[in-house]
Amino acid sequence: MSDRLLELRNIQKRFGGVHALRGVDFDLAAGEVHVLLGENGAGKSTLMGVLSGAVVPDGGSIALDGQGVQFASPREAHAAGIAMIPQELDLVPGLDIASNLFLGNELTSGFMLSHRRMRRNAQDLLRRAGVSLDAGLPVASLRMGERQLVAIAKALSAKARILIMDEPTAALSAVEADHLFTVVKDLAARGVGIVYISHRLEEVPRIAHRVTVMRDGAVVGITTPDAPQAELVQLLVGRPFSDLFPPRAARIGAPILRLANAAFDPDLPRAGWQAPRDVTLTVHEGEIVGLAGRMGVGRTELLSALHGFGAKGRWRGTIEVRGRPATLGTIPAARHAGLAYVTDDRRGTGLILTHTVAQNAVMSTLRKVTPFGLVSRALERRHVARALEDYDVRPRAPDAKVVNLSGGNQQKVVFAKELMSAPGLLLLDEPTRGVDVGAKAEIYRRLRSLTAGGLGVLVASSELPELIGLCDRIVVMDEGRTIHEFGPAPREEDVRRMSEGESRAA
Amino acid sequence: MSTTPATAAPAAAQRPRRHPLTYLVRFQSLLGLILVIIAGVAFSPRRHGNILFLQPDNIANIIRSISETGILAVGMTFVIIAAGIDLSVGAVLGLCSVLTAALFVNEGWGLWSTLPLVIVAGTLFGAVQGAISVKARIQAFIVTLAGLQAARGLSLIASNNAFININYGEGPGNAPPAFAVLGERIGGVFPVATLVFVVLAVIAIFVLNNTRYGRYVFAVGGNEKAARLSGIPVEWIKISVYAITGFVSAIAGIVHAGQFAFGSPNDGTGYELNAIAAVVIGGTDLFGGAGSMIGTIAGAVMLGALANILQLNDVSAAMQLLATGAIIVVAAALQTYVGRGGGTR
Numbered sequence: 001m002s003d004r005l006l007e008l009r010n011i012q013k014r015f016g017g018v019h020a021l022r023g024v025d026f027d028l029a030a031g032e033v034h035v036l037l038g039e040n041g042a043g044k045s046t047l048m049g050v051l052s053g054a055v056v057p058d059g060g061s062i063a064l065d066g067q068g069v070q071f072a073s074p075r076e077a078h079a080a081g082i083a084m085i086p087q088e089l090d091l092v093p094g095l096d097i098a099s100n101l102f103l104g105n106e107l108t109s110g111f112m113l114s115h116r117r118m119r120r121n122a123q124d125l126l127r128r129a130g131v132s133l134d135a136g137l138p139v140a141s142l143r144m145g146e147r148q149l150v151a152i153a154k155a156l157s158a159k160a161r162i163l164i165m166d167e168p169t170a171a172l173s174a175v176e177a178d179h180l181f182t183v184v185k186d187l188a189a190r191g192v193g194i195v196y197i198s199h200r201l202e203e204v205p206r207i208a209h210r211v212t213v214m215r216d217g218a219v220v221g222i223t224t225p226d227a228p229q230a231e232l233v234q235l236l237v238g239r240p241f242s243d244l245f246p247p248r249a250a251r252i253g254a255p256i257l258r259l260a261n262a263a264f265d266p267d268l269p270r271a272g273w274q275a276p277r278d279v280t281l282t283v284h285e286g287e288i289v290g291l292a293g294r295m296g297v298g299r300t301e302l303l304s305a306l307h308g309f310g311a312k313g314r315w316r317g318t319i320e321v322r323g324r325p326a327t328l329g330t331i332p333a334a335r336h337a338g339l340a341y342v343t344d345d346r347r348g349t350g351l352i353l354t355h356t357v358a359q360n361a362v363m364s365t366l367r368k369v370t371p372f373g374l375v376s377r378a379l380e381r382r383h384v385a386r387a388l389e390d391y392d393v394r395p396r397a398p399d400a401k402v403v404n405l406s407g408g409n410q411q412k413v414v415f416a417k418e419l420m421s422a423p424g425l426l427l428l429d430e431p432t433r434g435v436d437v438g439a440k441a442e443i444y445r446r447l448r449s450l451t452a453g454g455l456g457v458l459v460a461s462s463e464l465p466e467l468i469g470l471c472d473r474i475v476v477m478d479e480g481r482t483i484h485e486f487g488p489a490p491r492e493e494d495v496r497r498m499s500e501g502e503s504r505a506a
Numbered sequence: 507m508s509t510t511p512a513t514a515a516p517a518a519a520q521r522p523r524r525h526p527l528t529y530l531v532r533f534q535s536l537l538g539l540i541l542v543i544i545a546g547v548a549f550s551p552r553r554h555g556n557i558l559f560l561q562p563d564n565i566a567n568i569i570r571s572i573s574e575t576g577i578l579a580v581g582m583t584f585v586i587i588a589a590g591i592d593l594s595v596g597a598v599l600g601l602c603s604v605l606t607a608a609l610f611v612n613e614g615w616g617l618w619s620t621l622p623l624v625i626v627a628g629t630l631f632g633a634v635q636g637a638i639s640v641k642a643r644i645q646a647f648i649v650t651l652a653g654l655q656a657a658r659g660l661s662l663i664a665s666n667n668a669f670i671n672i673n674y675g676e677g678p679g680n681a682p683p684a685f686a687v688l689g690e691r692i693g694g695v696f697p698v699a700t701l702v703f704v705v706l707a708v709i710a711i712f713v714l715n716n717t718r719y720g721r722y723v724f725a726v727g728g729n730e731k732a733a734r735l736s737g738i739p740v741e742w743i744k745i746s747v748y749a750i751t752g753f754v755s756a757i758a759g760i761v762h763a764g765q766f767a768f769g770s771p772n773d774g775t776g777y778e779l780n781a782i783a784a785v786v787i788g789g790t791d792l793f794g795g796a797g798s799m800i801g802t803i804a805g806a807v808m809l810g811a812l813a814n815i816l817q818l819n820d821v822s823a824a825m826q827l828l829a830t831g832a833i834i835v836v837a838a839a840l841q842t843y844v845g846r847g848g849g850t851r
Contacts, residue, residue, distance in 0.1 A: 309735050335737045349735055352728035354795055363725055364736035370718035417736065 005030045005065065005193045006162060011050055012059035020046045021057070022217045028162065028193040033184060033207055035196045035225070038214035039236055039436035040406050044197055047214070048164050051195070052084040053077030083160035087167050089151045093140035098122035100139055101154050122153075129153040130183045145176025149183060156187075163187065164195045169203065173295050174462070181207050199236075199436045201229050202463070229465075237438045244441045245469035246448040248488055252472070253285030255323065256425045256456040257306075257339075262317035263480075264305040264329070274298035275313075276305055277480035283425060283456040288447060290471035291460040293499045298480040299460035300344070303427045306458075307334045307341040309349075322424070340364075340423035342414055344430035350414040351402050358384040358398035360413050365420040387416040391446065408439030415446065426450070428459040432466060444470055464492055535788040535804035538833070542808050546815045558818055562695055570697035570765075572810035574599065574758045574774075576803065577703050578781035579788075580710045581754035583802045584747045585646075586785050587714070589727040589794025592751040593650040594635060595758075596777030597657035600770070602628050602759025604661040607670035607769025610681035617682045625756045631657065632752020636745035646748075654778070661771035670769040688764025699761045706754065711799045723747060727794030783830065784809055787837040809833075 006028040013021040021043050028034050038044040049055030051062070053071030062069050064080055071077040074084070091100050098115075099106075101122045107114045122135035131149045139147060148168050155163055165184070169177040184207060188194055196207060204211055208225040213235040221235040234240055264276045276298055283289045291299040304311045308330040319326050321337045328334055334341070343349045351360050361384050362369050369380040384398045391412040393405075402410055411431070418426065431447075432440040447457055447470070461467050467474050474486040476498045484498050550559030558564055578595045585592045605624050609615040615623075631653070639649040674683045691697050714720040725733040726743045734740045758777075763769050788805035790797025809830060816826045 331734065331737055341735065343735060349729070349731040352725060352732050352795060355724070355728050359721070359724070363721075363733070363738070366718050366721055366738075370721070373718045375716050375718065375721065421737075 004028075005032075006051075007063040007066075008047075008051065008060065009063075010060040011047065011057050011062075013046055013050065013055060013057050020217050021050070023060070024214070024217070024219055026212060026219070028195060030161070030191045030193050031188050032209045033188050033194045033196055035198055035204055035208040035211045036214065037199060037201070037204070037211060037232065037236060038197075039199065039438050040408065041216075042214040043217040044214050045166070046217075048084065048166065048195065048197060051077070051162075052082055052164055054084075078158060081159060081161040082164070083155035083158055083162070084164040085148075085151045085155055085166065085168065087170060089147055091139045091147055091150060091154075094138065096136050096138050097126070097133060097142075097150055097153075098135040100150060101125055101135070101157050105157075125153045125157050126150075129156055130186050143176065144171045145173065145179060148172065148176075148180055152183060152187070156192075160192065162193045162195070164197070166197045167199070168196070169198070169200065175295070177203075201232050201236075201437075202465075204232065233437055236436075237441070244437070244444065246445050249286050249288070249448075249451060249472050251452075252287050253454060255282050255284050256321065257458070258282045258318065258320040258323075260318035262315055262319050264301075264311070264313055264315050266305075266311055266313035268312070272296070273311075274301050274480045276302045279317075279477075279480075279482050281458075281475050281482055281485070283458050285424075285454045285456055286451045287472045288451055288457040288459060288470055290467035290474040291458065291477060292464065292467055292474050292495055293477035295462065297477045297499075299477055300429055301480070302477070303341065303429050303458070303460055305329065307331065307339055307427055309341060309343070335421065335423075338422075338424035339427060340418040340421055340425070341427040342418050342429070342431060344433055346410055346414045350417075351410060353401070353403040355402060356399050357388070357393065357402055357405070357413055360402050361387050361398075361416050361420065364417050368420070383420065387420055391416040391419075392442070406439075408435045408442070411435055411439070411443065412446075415443075419450065423455070425456045425458065428457060430461055431459060432461070432463070440466070464495055468492055468495065535798075535801040535808060535837075538787065538837070539804045539808045539811070542811045542815070546811055549815060549819060551818055559815065564814065564818070566691060566695050566697055568810045568814045569700045569807070571813070572806045573697065573699040573703040574762055574765075575777060575780045575784060575809070576806040577706055577754050577758040577761065578751075578777055579784040579802050579806050580703075580706050580799065581747075581751035582778075582781045582785050583710070583788070583790055583797060583799050584714070584723055584750045586782070586790050586792060587727045587794055587797040588723050588744060588747045589730070590639075590646040590744065590747060591650065591782070591792075592632070592635070592748060593647065593778050594631070594653035594657055595751055595755045595781055596774040596779075597654040597661070598628055598631055598752060598755035599759040599762060599774035599777055600772065601631070601657045601661040601664070602756045603763040603773055604665045604670065604759075604769040604771050606760050606763040607672050607681075608664050610685070611670055611672060611679060614678040617684055621760060624760055625753065628756025628759065629749050629753040632755065633745055633749035635752070636748030639748070640741045640744050650748075658771070665769060665771045667771065669771075672763065672767040672769070674767075685764055686767070688761055689767060699765050702757065702761055706757065707799070707803050714799045719743075719746075724795060727796075729795070780809065783834050786834060789837075805837075 004027060008024065008026040011021050011024045024043070024047055026047065036044050046055055050057045053074040053076050056072065069080060092103065098119045102118045107117045107121070119135050126133055126135060129149060129152050131153060133146060139150065142150065168180060172180065184194060205225045211223050211225055211227065212219055213221045213232065215236065215238060223231070230240070233244065259279050259281050262276065262279045266273065266275050269275070274296060279302060281289065291302065293299055301311065305313065306328055308328065313329055315329055319328060326337050328337060347353060358380065362380055369376055369383055381398070388396045388398065393409050393412045393416065402413060405413065432443055435443070451457060459471065468490060472488050474490060474495060475482050476484040476495065478499070486495060546559040547557055550557045552558065578599065582592060582595065602624050605627060606620060609620040609623065635649050635653045638644060639646045672681045673679065674681050674686050688698050692701065714723065722738050722743045725736070725738055726740050730740055762773060784805035785802050786792065787808060788798055788801030790801060812829060812833065813826055816829060
């Protein structure tokens with residue numbers, strides 16, 4: 001690491017009363033992937049803002065190749081070879097890849113755009129980024145992972161020597177993430193310095209050369225990627241890993257939902273939508289049951305077919321709710337049966353971002369606060385105040401716009417909204433995607449306190465440690481079928497082998 | 507959200523920071539209305555020391571002139587908050603005015619059979635458009651553009667392609683004298699047509715802000731998927747808002763026939779754009795989910811007052827159109843600049 005590309009020393013930044021960066025040191029070597037971990041509010045985005053010229057620090061120094069520099073704008077940082085790939089990619093979906101790569105720097109011959117030259121150069125850039133895509137494809141036709149790669153190629157087109165990636169895998173599938181890692185490592189091998197912002201601990205050993213952990217605006221640790229997860233969590237949240245998961249159910253009650261050899265026939269079969277084909281599982285009162293399996297084996301589809309959101313069709317086989325045969329498959333039927341659903345896409349389908357916390361919180365239970373169809377503001381206020389208290393939504397501001405809340409708090413509002421209807425069974429799809437470790441722990445605790453009151457939970461997650469730490473039982477799925485059931489606290493290897501082994505046989 | 511600038515998120519959450527212009531947007535229509543009135547007083551021609559703009563007769567003229575656009579805009583506000591649009595309202599107004607005149611004059615129907623039938627017809631027309639848009643998944647812009655053409659065609663059929671004059675009196679060929687009340691003024695000052703607008707507006711403000719239905723409309727416009735997931739009957743709500751615009755178009759059509767004592771198949775042309783303008787000036791978000799009925803009403807009055815000032819000063823019709831255009835752009839720019847403000851009000 002003698003080849004020190006970048007050095008930040010004692011960076012200070014205040015926003016009003018908030019001390020965002022308290023003397024942060026950070027350095028990056030050429031050819032290094034340096035992972036920056038931190039929870040929301042830890043200061044990692046502000047630090048990267050300083051580096052990319054978007055934020056002007058109050059104090060401290062930045063050195064590039066040993067030379068002191070100051071960036072007054074992102075343009076200056078860009079000129080110095082620092083490129084940032086934001087989470088919301090700045091690509092134009094309607095244009096093809098080549099046009100995106102040369103957006104603002106179009107190649108021309110005379111008045112005319114030189115499409116052929118741009119196409120050729122773009123293809124070259126893509127190849128250098130290790131991407132095998134046709135530069136003539138419209139960006140809109142690409143999957144998220146491919147767009148991410150195009151964004152990298154775009155950064156490289158500006159001759160970037162330092163690449164800042166902000167949670168690049170947040171919207172990617174496992175396969176896409178794998179490919180991205182290969183590309184990133186390849187870039188590093190060619191001497192690009194990469195700052196990789198993440199809060200996915202499981203990515204750390206796969207990609208990092210070095211890890212810096214931030215908390216509350218300061219660096220709390222610099223470690224190697226082989227540090228155990230438990231150590232990283234402790235650094236991140238300031239308390240031990242085992243504290244993350246609450247104790248398991250003390251009392252398991254009567255069955256709430258029982259499926260036996262149940263199958264779902266969608267009205268409109270879609271490619272890539274794995275309908276439940278043979279599902280046998282039971283969720284009891286007070287119990288958390290996990291759904292494991294690879295991407296695309298039908299976990300999400302099972303949940304939506306039970307709830308009726310985005311899936312119209314008919315169930316066959318045995319379906320019982322609290323011991324009685326039930327018809328499921330539409331949202332009203334599911335609500336009537338006491339099933340509530342928390343979506344994995346809170347911004348897209350869970351919340352109305354431009355509305356207030358209160359409006360969102362009562363959205364699915366408006367009947368409760370509108371006797372005779374008229375809105376009772378007193379009832380509404382009371383219900384919402386209790387929900388904000390119960391779910392510890394911060395701030396306790398019913399009139400704040402949801403869009404201004406942090407991810408974790410938005411998720412709490414979704415929970416509050418769904419649970420206000422006092423359901424018997426909660427269906428959860430990736431409940432902790434995109435929320436940081438501290439907020440995850442809070443969601444786990446909340447779930448346990450809910451199940452202590454008799455609620456049953458069926459949760460699909462692609463994070464095995466989460467399922468293992470949280471669930472009383474884990475059901476493994478493959479190709480729309482339930483293939484195995486584990487009791488409490490199985491070994492991670494066993495579950496992993498079961499979910500992946502079957503796929504190889506198929 | 508996980509990468510919200512680390513410090514901005516908590517700060518914003520603790521005390522939602524508002525852009526100063528947010529307030530301007532929230533009250534832009536009322537503010538604009540006040541400005542227009544001040545301008546009206548300042549630029550008004552005077553006669554014998556009296557400010558013509560403020561003469562009761564002139565004010566009555568203003569509020570009468572906006573009654574029909576206002577009625578349409580009340581319905582349009584529901585549709586736009588639900589993230590839709592209805593281009594057919596002017597044509598449905600024309601159709602309903604023709605239908606009213608034709609039933610009175612050509613068919614000899616009475617008041618109590620004609621008016622309910624016209625209202626039902628207008629409401630149905632709207633509901634059918636809504637149903638087509640929802641069930642066939644065609645954008646409302648297209649469906650109601652087609653509806654506009656269809657309504658014009660129907661008016662030509664209903665009127666035999668002719669202007670129908672309404673005479674009041676007993677017997678065939680005459681309209682019931684009571685119908686003439688729509689062209690009159692209460693106490694010689696307050697136009698009955700405006701009263702209809704005011705009554706509808708008051709009901710609409712209440713429905714939008716104080717009923718479950720109103721909340722559903724906001725939710726559907728704010729995020730249709732989230733609304734569906736929350737168990738809100740999204741399709742029904744979407745159809746119903748077009749039934750509302752159909753309903754108010756029928757009322758406006760009846761008022762139109764009563765005010766002018768005729769039914770003409772080409773009347774109401776372009777009214778849909780005035781209604782949309784009033785809604786937009788009133789601060790309702792064309793993307794849906796946020797808006798204000800009071801804003802719409804202020805927007806409608808503002809447009810009427812502006813046109814009146816320009817007329818009093820003998821400004822040409824061309825300049826009036828330009829001024830209206832400019833105001834719409836300013837209102838829209840204000841909203842865009844501050845972002846999707848809104849919420850309910």
